Structure formats: C-alpha cells, structure tokens
Amino acid sequence: MRIVSVVGTRPQLIKAAALLPALRRRHDEVFVDTGQHYDEAMAGAFFEELGLPRPDHSLGIGGGSQAEQTGRMLPAIEAVLLAERPDAVLVYGDTNSTLAGALVAAKLGIPVAHVEAGLRSFDRRMPEEVNRVVADHLSRWLFVPTPAGVANLAAEGITEGVSLVGDLMQDLAARVSADVRDPAALAATVPSRDLGLTPGGYLFATVHRAENREPAALVAWTALLASVASAERPVVLALHPGTAAALEAAGIRLADDVRAIPPQGYRTTLTLQLHAAAVLTDSGGVQREAAWLGVPCLVLRPTTEWVEAVAESDGRMVVVGLDRARAADALARIAPTGAAGATLLAERAARIPLVPAGVGDSIARLLDEVVR
Numbered sequence: 001m002r003i004v005s006v007v008g009t010r011p012q013l014i015k016a017a018a019l020l021p022a023l024r025r026r027h028d029e030v031f032v033d034t035g036q037h038y039d040e041a042m043a044g045a046f047f048e049e050l051g052l053p054r055p056d057h058s059l060g061i062g063g064g065s066q067a068e069q070t071g072r073m074l075p076a077i078e079a080v081l082l083a084e085r086p087d088a089v090l091v092y093g094d095t096n097s098t099l100a101g102a103l104v105a106a107k108l109g110i111p112v113a114h115v116e117a118g119l120r121s122f123d124r125r126m127p128e129e130v131n132r133v134v135a136d137h138l139s140r141w142l143f144v145p146t147p148a149g150v151a152n153l154a155a156e157g158i159t160e161g162v163s164l165v166g167d168l169m170q171d172l173a174a175r176v177s178a179d180v181r182d183p184a185a186l187a188a189t190v191p192s193r194d195l196g197l198t199p200g201g202y203l204f205a206t207v208h209r210a211e212n213r214e215p216a217a218l219v220a221w222t223a224l225l226a227s228v229a230s231a232e233r234p235v236v237l238a239l240h241p242g243t244a245a246a247l248e249a250a251g252i253r254l255a256d257d258v259r260a261i262p263p264q265g266y267r268t269t270l271t272l273q274l275h276a277a278a279v280l281t282d283s284g285g286v287q288r289e290a291a292w293l294g295v296p297c298l299v300l301r302p303t304t305e306w307v308e309a310v311a312e313s314d315g316r317m318v319v320v321g322l323d324r325a326r327a328a329d330a331l332a333r334i335a336p337t338g339a340a341g342a343t344l345l346a347e348r349a350a351r352i353p354l355v356p357a358g359v360g361d362s363i364a365r366l367l368d369e370v371v372r
C-alpha cells in the first residue's frame with residue numbers, strides 16, 4: 001500500500017521512529033512533516049538521534065493560533081495528497097497536524113489510519129481533545145493503545161476498524177531504557193554534568209499544555225514546583241519553548257531550586273526520568289514513560305486520558321492538577337527524601353517491567369489486512 005504519514009511535533013517524530021521501520025518493511029511510505037515543531041531541539045535533533053529519514057515533504061508550518069496553524073496546514077497537505085495519490089493517510093496522536101492530516105484526507109476520500117485512537121480526557125477545552133474526537137470519527141483504521149480507548153470509541157458508536165494494539169511508544173522506550181539504567185548513563189548527560197545530578201537527588205519536570213500557559217496556571221505551577229524544590233533535591237525542568245515564551249510574557253521567574261534546561265533529546269529525557277526521585281509533568285508521553293519505568297509521577301493536569309497508567313501504578317502516579325498541598329502529600333508518600341527514598345529507588349531499579357510489545361509490526365500488518 002502507498003501510505004502518506006503526517007507528523008509535525010516532537011512526540012510524533014518519536015512515534016514515527018517507532019513505527020517507520022515496520023511500516024516500510026510492508027508498505028511504500030511517503031513521510032510528510034508539517035513543521036509544527038521547528039526548533040532544532042524540538043524537531044531537527046530527533047531525526048538524527050532516532051534515525052528518521054528526511055521528510056519527503058516539509059511544509060514549514062509552525063506557530064500561530066490554533067485556527068491559523070491548522071488552517072495553513074490544510075491546503076499544504078491537500079497539495080501533497082493530490083500529488084502523491086496514496087491509498088491511505090496515517091496520522092498520530094492528537095495535535096493540530098493530526099487534525100489537519102485527517103481532515104484533508106477525509107475530504108479527498110482517502111482512508112485515514114489513526115495511531116493512538118480512542119483516548120479521551122472528556123475535557124473539550126483542551127485542543128487535543130477536539131483533535132482526537134474529530135480524527136477518530138474520520139478514521140477507517142483506529143489503532144488503540146488501551147482498553148479504555150476501545151470503550152470510549154464504543155460509547156461514541158465507533159466499533160468498525162478498531163484494533164487494540166498497545167502503545168507504540170513502549171517499544172521505543174523498552175529499547176532505549178535498557179541502555180540507560182546504569183547511573184553512569186545519568187552522569188554522562190549534559191544536564192547532569194552541568195547541575196551535578198545524582199540518582200534520586202532531583203525531581204524531573206516538563207510542562208507545556210496550552211491550559212498550563214494561561215497566566216493563572218503559570219503562577220500556580222511555578223509555585224507548585226518552587227514548593228517541592230530544595231537545594232538538596234532541585235527540580236530539573238526541561239522547558240518547552242512555548243512555555244518559556246509564556247513565562248517571559250507573564251514576567252514570571254522560576255525559583256532558584258527550579259533549574260530550567262533546554263528541551264532534551266529522547267535518550268537523555270528517558271535517562272533523566274529513570275534516575276529521578278519523581279517526575280512532575282502534564283505531558284502524555286512522559287506520563288506513560290514514567291509509568292513504564294516505575295518512576296513516581298505527579299500529573300500536573302486535572303484529568304488524564306491515560307487512566308490505566310494511574311490505575312495500574314500501585315499509587316505511584318497521582319493526578320494532582322496544580323494543587324500544591326496534594327503535590328506535597330503525594331511526594332512525601334511516593335518519593336520520600338532520605339533513607340526511605342533511597343530504598344524505593346533501589347527497589348525500582350530492580351523491577352523495571354518494560355518489554356517491547358511489537359506494536360509497530362501489528363499496525364503495519366493490520367493496515368494490509370483491513371484493506372484486503
């Protein structure tokens with residue numbers, strides 16, 4: 001089959017890296033990058049690190065409001081699809097690039113395959129929720145990572161073309177995490193060299209959701225991070241450029257023990273998670289990675305679509321929103337400092353349950369089967 005796959009953001013480059021080898025073994029793939037993420041540290045560096053081929057089409061569409069960005073993508077993707085005439089269009093996740101790819105394909109009558117279908121936060125104020133719902137309702141193949149996703153789709157009347165395949169990102173995380181378990185891997189990272197990080201001696205954070213860039217939310221989560229950070233256990237915050245810009249516009253300074261670092265590569269990010277006392281994040285990808293690595297995790301959002309990750313975490317993953325008291329309570333329980341913390345860290349290292357699930361192969365095969 002001739003498949004156009006559409007990516008645009010950091011997590012989509014990571015997902016594409018997990019799927020692309022399997023996809024190309026069976027299919028003729030045309031790789032399209034909308035350019036939604038464009039900084040070297042957010043996009044360019046991942047091509048090299050993850051061995052991704054250069055895109056066949058780079059559309060160079062990043063920045064702007066939700067509508068501007070999505071709007072500019074539509075005619076650009078349409079031109080590619082008219083020229084390439086694929087049998088299917090494959091989109092990943094829930095970004096504006098996902099929405100644009102699915103919408104243009106559906107309008108041209110080209111079947112859509114959606115990887116990471118069925119997830120719902122049930123909060124339509126999130127741009128991602130709107131993107132997911134629309135992409136799912138336009139898709140012929142719905143590759144679902146979790147049982148809850150299948151139930152969500154059924155509740156919306158979608159049962160045809162639904163396959164529970166597991167989580168594509170787990171395959172990549174399983175491959176890489178085995179290499180970075182050794183504390184020497186942490187010592188070799190630039191953030192560790194710059195900040196003198198030790199296993200269990202810091203908290204790792206990422207924050208980038210649109211709702212967490214609103215002024216009141218910026219005040220709340222920077223205060224939350226300040227309250228859990230200390231000289232003995234600083235917060236290392238890998239700062240998304242959009243979040244950095246929002247902090248600057250709001251005139252908010254981070255506390256001294258909250259150490260901002262630039263966006264990191266994939267391997268370094270897994271390393272920083274694996275050796276942290278805990279992770280604090282509003283990222284969907286980081287949440288799951290923390291769960292797979294068994295690292296305590298506070299979710300800095302009021303809801304999560306990764307309900308199984310919370311339910312199966314033995315209490316190690318807690319949805320705290322931006323509530324400082326809940327964050328402090330949860331950390332005291334799941335990531336205590338001192339001897340208790342050291343024991344938990346040692347136990348964790350001994351039982352990383354991560355194995356590749358072969359999700360890329362399943363998706364590539366199912367694309368064949370449904371069409372025939």
Ligand code: UD1
Nearest residue numbers: 009010036037038039042063064094095096127128241242
């Ligand atoms: C997008 C996705 C979000 C995903 C995230 C992954 C949507 C609606 N949101 O959010 O679901 O979790 O990517 O990281 O699609 N910027 C730069 N350089 C870059 C990229 C972004 O400076 O390389 C800045 C720009 O000011 C831009 C802002 O960040 O306007 C927001 O970027 P955008 O791609 O619109 O949304 P994200 O917040 O990255």
Ligand code: UDP
Nearest residue numbers: 010011238263264265266269283284285286
């Ligand atoms: N990630 C990364 N560098 C960073 C922060 C995150 O490589 O500085 C990785 C992270 O390990 C995960 C993915 O990016 O694999 C998650 O993407 P992101 O948080 O941007 O988006 P989301 O998953 O929330 O859509």
